[in-house]
Each structure stands twice: as structure tokens, then as C-alpha cells.
Amino acid sequence: MTTRTMWRFGVPAAVTAGVMTLAACSGAGTGGGGEATAGGDGGESVELTLATVNNPQMKDMEELKSTFESEHPDIKVKFVQMEEGDLRAAVTADVASGAGQYDIVTVGAYEVPQWAQLGWLTNLSPALEADADYDVADLFPAVTDALSVDGDLYAVPFYGESSILMYNKDLFEAAGLTMPDHPTWTEVADFAKQLKTDDTAGICLRGKPGWGDLFAPLTTVVNTFGGQWYDTNWDAQVDAQPFQDAVNFYVDLLADAGQSDPVSYSFTECLNLVQSSKAAMWYDASVAASILEDESTSAVAGSMGYVHAPVEKTTESGWLWSWNLAVPNTTKNQVAAETFVKWATSKEYQQLVGETLGWTRVPPGARVSTYSIPEYEEAAAAFAPLTLDVMNAVDPKMPGVSPQPWVGVQYVTIPEFQDVGNQVAQLVADAIAGRTTVEDALAKGQTIAQEAGDKQK
Numbered sequence: 001m002t003t004r005t006m007w008r009f010g011v012p013a014a015v016t017a018g019v020m021t022l023a024a025c026s027g028a029g030t031g032g033g034g035e036a037t038a039g040g041d042g043g044e045s046v047e048l049t050l051a052t053v054n055n056p057q058m059k060d061m062e063e064l065k066s067t068f069e070s071e072h073p074d075i076k077v078k079f080v081q082m083e084e085g086d087l088r089a090a091v092t093a094d095v096a097s098g099a100g101q102y103d104i105v106t107v108g109a110y111e112v113p114q115w116a117q118l119g120w121l122t123n124l125s126p127a128l129e130a131d132a133d134y135d136v137a138d139l140f141p142a143v144t145d146a147l148s149v150d151g152d153l154y155a156v157p158f159y160g161e162s163s164i165l166m167y168n169k170d171l172f173e174a175a176g177l178t179m180p181d182h183p184t185w186t187e188v189a190d191f192a193k194q195l196k197t198d199d200t201a202g203i204c205l206r207g208k209p210g211w212g213d214l215f216a217p218l219t220t221v222v223n224t225f226g227g228q229w230y231d232t233n234w235d236a237q238v239d240a241q242p243f244q245d246a247v248n249f250y251v252d253l254l255a256d257a258g259q260s261d262p263v264s265y266s267f268t269e270c271l272n273l274v275q276s277s278k279a280a281m282w283y284d285a286s287v288a289a290s291i292l293e294d295e296s297t298s299a300v301a302g303s304m305g306y307v308h309a310p311v312e313k314t315t316e317s318g319w320l321w322s323w324n325l326a327v328p329n330t331t332k333n334q335v336a337a338e339t340f341v342k343w344a345t346s347k348e349y350q351q352l353v354g355e356t357l358g359w360t361r362v363p364p365g366a367r368v369s370t371y372s373i374p375e376y377e378e379a380a381a382a383f384a385p386l387t388l389d390v391m392n393a394v395d396p397k398m399p400g401v402s403p404q405p406w407v408g409v410q411y412v413t414i415p416e417f418q419d420v421g422n423q424v425a426q427l428v429a430d431a432i433a434g435r436t437t438v439e440d441a442l443a444k445g446q447t448i449a450q451e452a453g454d455k456q457k
Contacts, residue, residue: 046336047076051091052106053323054081055267056291057159057363061344064352068343075336077104084266085210088418095120100330103337107155108212109146109322110411110418116154122327125152127338134342138367142391143322146407155324156345160365161287162309162318162390163220163410164383169305171195171280185221185249185310188281192257195280202257204270204279205250209429211411211421213266216319217283218428219410220309222246223400224317229412229449232405234456236449238424239442248438251431263429275300283309285321286364286390289383293360306383308390313401318390319410322365354379365391405456416452423448 052058062079069076080102082090091105095115107115115121128136136153143160147153165188167179177191192202206214222228227242237243254262259273271288273279275298282288286306295301309318325344327337343349350370353362359379362370364387370376371384399409406413411421427441 045074045076046333047078048103048333048337048340049078049080049101050104050106050340051080051082051087051094051102053084053087055287055323057287057361058106058323060353060357060361061158064349064356067352068340071343072336072339075339077340084212085208085422088212092418095328095330098330100328100332102328103331103333104341105326105328106158106323107326108411109143109320109324110408110413112147112155112324112326113149114413114415115326116149116152120329121154122329122331122334122338123152123154124156124327124338124341127335128153128156128342131342134346135369138347138369139345140366140368140391142320143365146320146322146396147324155326156341157322157324157366158345159287159363160320160322160391161285162320162365162387162394163217163284164286164289164318164386164390165281165283165307165310166274166289166292167191167281167305167307168274168277168279168300168303170303171200171277172305179305179307182308183310185224185312188283188310189249189253189257192253192281196257199278201259201273201279203253203281203283204259204265204273205254205262205283206266206270207254207258207262207429207432208264208266208269209422209426210266211418211425214425214429215421216285216321216410218247218250220317220319220399221250223409224310224312224314225249226313226401228400228402228404229417230405230453230456232403234405234453236446236453238449239439239446244438244442247428247431247442251428251438254432263433274304277303286318286383286387289387290360290362290364290380293380293382294358295360296358304382306386308386314399316390316393316395317399318394319399320391320394320396321410414452414456416455420449420452 065077094101128134140160143157144153147155172179175195196202206217208214222243225242225246227246228237230236259265267284270282270284274282277300289306292298292304293301311317325341327334331337347369350362354375359375362376394409396407396409411417424445427445430436431438431441
């Protein structure tokens with residue numbers, strides 16, 4: 001089994017056939033897919049293709065790329081933005097097959113260590129450490145630890161995040177409700193039911209199928225309810241009582257007080273609902289707070305409150321995640337790609353965002369120095385200290401109540417999990433939509449998860 005076909009278990013089934021076909025006619029290349037070149041070498045111009053998720057921070061990066069291109073006139077950068085699930089499928093297929101369609105990819109903390117060990121990503125440490133101005137030590141250790149193999153970085157954080165509960169203070173005040181700093185899910189469900197109206201959801205939660213969509217928040221609920229995907233023997237726990245309790249709670253909460261048509265909602269859709277004051281609460285990525293507090297684009301800026309992720313049996317339940325820039329080992333433009341990656345994750349880029357677009361839009365959770373910038377401290381006072389507190393409090397080695405044989409909060413770091421998580425998410429989405437019961441969905445999910453678990457034994 002070659003390293004480029006080993007990942008097939010983690011590629012969605014619809015992509016697998018294409019991966020195998022591409023693998024037959026493409027190779028890994030040498031030293032980054034061929035001779036590494038930078039823009040301007042030999043008088044040639046370079047166009048980099050960057051595949052990224054269509055989150056607001058990435059759209060900001062595309063908006064500001066002209067600054068980079070003016071400083072590097074022989075390097076152009078073409079952005080290909082996709083929804084999260086589509087991005088994962090496209091990038092996984094590309095790097096697994098060695099097709100080399102992308103020079104830079106946005107990948108999560110889940111993929112990086114696994115792909116690095118398979119030889120799919122460029123070791124960025126030599127380029128980063130050779131640039132004294134880049135200041136590798138300023139990157140958040142909690143984030144970079146997940147992006148390193150044997151001490152070398154194979155991706156660089158563009159932003160890091162945990163998950164928090166966001167709520168509309170005006171709606172709470174009108175209802176005579178007070179949000180505690182450390183709410184329980186029981187309290188949140190009670191609030192949501194009281195705040196639900198014909199026009200306003202009591203809470204917005206992701207329901208769109210996908211391990212990185214629905215199951216990003218739902219896995220943290222499972223953790224704090226005492227459940228987990230696998231025990232220390234890699235026996236699946238998907239149909240165990242704590243897992244069932246968590247999923248039933250989540251499904252019932254959406255039915256009782258959530259938004260309409262929840263299976264069509266992920267991060268962006270909930271963001272839009274909250275910004276239009278059509279949802280009283282939202283549990284999701286902490287990075288959302290920086291968007292909600294942007295006075296130039298958000299109608300609820302200044303009206304939002306932020307507290308720790310709700311819990312049941314644990315003291316914390318937020319996730320730990322980062323979106324990162326990596327260079328596939330198949331690029332023919334390694335040096336140019338590394339040059340852009342350094343620029344987009346530099347201290348200077350963060351200053352550029354703050355001065356050009358607004359300080360609340362600075363990518364959070366990536367650089368320690370960000371939190372010492374006076375303008376950022378003032379602009380992000382409502383959410384930045386909380387974000388740091390939660391990120392430092394989360395334990396990715398044991399985020400629930402029981403030990404686990406992997407490191408990760410809202411994902412399982414095995415190649416098969418991408419496919420397992422997607423399939424089980426679809427089953428749970430069917431339960432949310434009323435097409436099946438939670439019990440039947442998780443019974444099928446148990447079989448799917450156990451097949452993957454058996455491969456780890």
C-alpha cells in the first residue's frame with residue numbers, strides 16, 4: 001500500500017474513484033513536486049492557486065492579496081474558495097492522488113499531522129526559521145503543537161479558535177433573562193425555549209451533514225455528556241447511552257427552539273441569522289465573535305455577549321481548532337508558495353488587516369503578539385480574553401470524562417474518521433429532519449464507526 005493510496009479510507013466514497021484514477025497518472029514529484037521556484041526566478045511569472053474555505057477571514061485574505069502582489073510583482077495568487085465540506089473533499093483528493101492542482105491549501109489541525117507523515121506536505125520549518133522577521137516563537141504553542149511532526153511545522157496557523165456561546169443581550173434583557181459565565185446545556189435549553197418566537201430562533205446550531213459541520217459542535221456536546229467516539233480499546237461508543245443522550249438532546253433542542261430547516265445550516269448560515277437578530281443564541285466557533293463585532297458589517301455589533309461553551313459533566317467543553325496554510329509536496333512553485341504563506345501568517349499581515357479592514361477582523365488565536373496590540377485589545381475586549389481562556393483550558397488529550405486513544409476534541413485523528421464522521425453526520429441529519437430516529441441512526445453509525453475502530457487495533 002503506497003502512501004498516496006493509504007488515505008483512501010478517509011476520502012469520501014464519491015471521491016475515491018477519482019483519486020485512484022488520478023493516482024495512476026500523477027506522481028509525488030521531488031523536493032516539492034519538481035524544482036522549487038520563486039516568482040521572478042529566471043524572469044518567469046508565477047501564478048499560485050490557493051484552495052481555501054469560504055470563511056470571512058479567508059475572504060479578507062483574498063481582498064488584501066493585492067498588497068502581497070504589489071510587493072512581489074512576479075507572483076500572482078488565484079483563490080479557489082469552497083464550502084468546508086467541498087474543500088475537504090477537493091483538497092483530500094488532490095493531495096492523496098498527487099494531482100498537484102493546488103500550490104497552497106487551507107487545512108485543519110485534523111489533517112496536518114497525518115498528511116505530513118504520509119509525505120504529502122512540505123516541511124515549512126526551514127523556510128520559516130531562515131526568516132528572522134517571521135518569528136516562529138510568536139505562534140501559539142497550543143496550536144502549532146498540532147501542526148508539527150518530530151518538531152517540524154508542516155502548516156502554519158492562519159487563525160485558531162475554540163467554541164463559545166454567543167447571545168443577543170438585547171433579547172435576553174427583553175425576556176428578563178441573565179446568562180451565566182459558565183452555563184450548562186440544561187440552562188441553555190431552558191433559555192432557548194423561552195426566547196423562541198415565530199420570528200426568532202431560541203438558538204442556532206449546525207445541522208448540515210459533515211464531520212466538520214454538524215459534528216464539530218455536536219461532538220463537544222457528546223464529550224460533556226460523558227460520551228466519546230471510541231474507548232481506549234478502539235471499540236466504538238456511538239450507540240452507547242451517553243452518546244445517545246447527547247444526540248437526543250441536540251436533536252430535541254433544535255426541534256423545540258432551533259432555527260427552521262436546521263439541516264441546511266452550518267457556520268455561515270447561523271452567522272447570517274444571528275447578524276439579522278433572528279437567533280437569540282449561537283454555539284459555534286469563537287472566531288465568529290470577531291465578525292459579529294465588526295461595526296462596518298454587523299448589525300448586532302455591541303449587542304452580543306460571549307460566555308464559555310455549555311457543559312454537563314465536564315468543566316469545559318469548547319473545541320480546539322485552527323485553519324492553517326500548507327504547501328502540498330506536489331507544487332512546482334514551492335518557494336513562491338512559502339513566500340505567500342509567510343506573508344499571510346505574519347505580524348505584518350495582522351497589522352494590515354487591522355489598519356485596512358478593522359481591528360476586530362484580525363485573525364485570532366494564531367500569534368501571541370496579537371493580544372498585545374493596543375488597538376486589538378480595545379476592539380476585541382468583548383471576546384478576546386474569553387477566547388484565550390477557553391483555548392488554554394481545553395484538554396485535547398481528554399476532552400470528555402473518559403480517556404481516549406487519540407489527541408483531539410471535536411475529531412478523531414485517524415484517516416478513516418473523515419468518512420466515518422460524514423456518514424454518521426448524514427444519519428443524524430436524517431434524525432434532525434424527522435426521517436429516522438436517533439436510536440436507528442446511531443445503531444447504523446455504530447457499525448460504521450466500529451469498522452474503522454477495528455483497523456486501529
